Amino acid sequence: MKLTVQARTATGKAVKGLRKEWQLPGIVYGKSLETPVLLSCLKNDFIKVYREAWYSTPFELTGAVKHLVLLQDMQLDPVTDEVLSVDFLAVNQNEKVKTIVPVVLIGESKIEKLNEGKIQLVKDEIEVEAFPQDLPHNIEIDISKIESINDVIFVKDLEVSSKVRIVDDAEQPIVTVVELSDEEETTASEEAAEWATTEAPAAE
Numbered sequence: 001m002k003l004t005v006q007a008r009t010a011t012g013k014a015v016k017g018l019r020k021e022w023q024l025p026g027i028v029y030g031k032s033l034e035t036p037v038l039l040s041c042l043k044n045d046f047i048k049v050y051r052e053a054w055y056s057t058p059f060e061l062t063g064a065v066k067h068l069v070l071l072q073d074m075q076l077d078p079v080t081d082e083v084l085s086v087d088f089l090a091v092n093q094n095e096k097v098k099t100i101v102p103v104v105l106i107g108e109s110k111i112e113k114l115n116e117g118k119i120q121l122v123k124d125e126i127e128v129e130a131f132p133q134d135l136p137h138n139i140e141i142d143i144s145k146i147e148s149i150n151d152v153i154f155v156k157d158l159e160v161s162s163k164v165r166i167v168d169d170a171e172q173p174i175v176t177v178v179e180l181s182d183e184e185e186t187t188a189s190e191e192a193a194e195w196a197t198t199e200a201p202a203a204e
Contacts (some may be wrong), residue, residue, distance in 0.1 A: 001059035003049045011131055013054055013083070019043075024083060028065055046086060050074075056101040058091055058132040068092070068132060070099055091132045097165060100125045104199040107144035117149040117177040126158065127167040128173075134163040141175055149177045169197060170179030 009027060010018055015025045029036035041062075053059050055071050073087040086138045091097050102125050111117040126139055139158055146153070155169035 001049060001053055001057070002062050003041055003045055003059060004063040005039040005041045005061050005065050008040040010040075010067050011038070013047065013169050019084075024086060025093075026086040028061065028069060028088040028090055030069075031095075032067075032090050032092050034063070039065055043083065045149040046083070054137070055099055055145060056103065056135055056138050058135065061088065064096050070097065070132070093132055096129050096131055098127060098129045099135060099185075104138045104140045105143050105175070107142040109143045111146055111149065111177055115180060117179050119143050119146065120176050120178050121174070122176055122190060123155075123168075123172060123174045126155065128164050129167055130161075130164040134161065136160060136164060143175065146175070146177060148181045152176050 006023075006025070010025070018025055022043045023040045024044075024046050026039050026041060027036050028039060050071065053071065058068050058070050061067050061069055067090045069090055071086065071089040071124065072089040073083045075086070076082065077084055089097070101140055103121065103126060105119070105121060109119045110201055112119055128135065130136075132163070139160060141153060141158070145151075152173050153175040154170065155166060155168050155172045155174060158166060160166060
């Protein structure tokens with residue numbers, strides 16, 4: 001995965017001119033660089049890389065800067081959520097790095113299927129440490145293993161490679177179950193019944 005970048009001299013208010021040309025101002029820094037490097041890239045190119053890499057997968061900068069990096073930070077417009085600028089962290093394949101990794105729920109919840117409770121993801125990111133090439137893109141949690149409303153999945157229950165160290169507190173809950181009230185159970189049952197009636201084929 002690669003992102004082509006150009007050297008940047010525009011700073012301060014001058015970066016508005018870059019944005020009008022669909023260029024995104026950025027900076028790359030890290031222990032392996034003597035000084036931070038100002039750069040820019042095509043906004044659409046960055047968005048494509050971001051959607052695939054997020055913060056957890058290293059990718060290569062090419063062009064004016066050639067380096068393996070992780071996305072370190074992203075500044076957004078507080079109103080439109082448009083990306084305004086990006087920070088990259090230069091990493092070395094021979095040095096471990098810390099970053100955040102998203103939590104992804106997989107499987108089907110028996111609790112929800114029986115309308116006994118609702119699965120709640122209370123922590124959707126985990127901080128990990130590993131060599132760049134060993135960083136997981138995400139951490140999956142199979143919610144089909146949750147069998148009662150008292151079940152809780154903690155950080156210590158997460159399964160990761162032996163090459164990855166989880167930095168977060170092992171006793172932090174990741175997934176809990178919220179018990180449905182009688183009113184919520186009734187609503188859920190009514191919606192299920194309505195769906196079944198709508199989807200059922202008409203009698204001939």
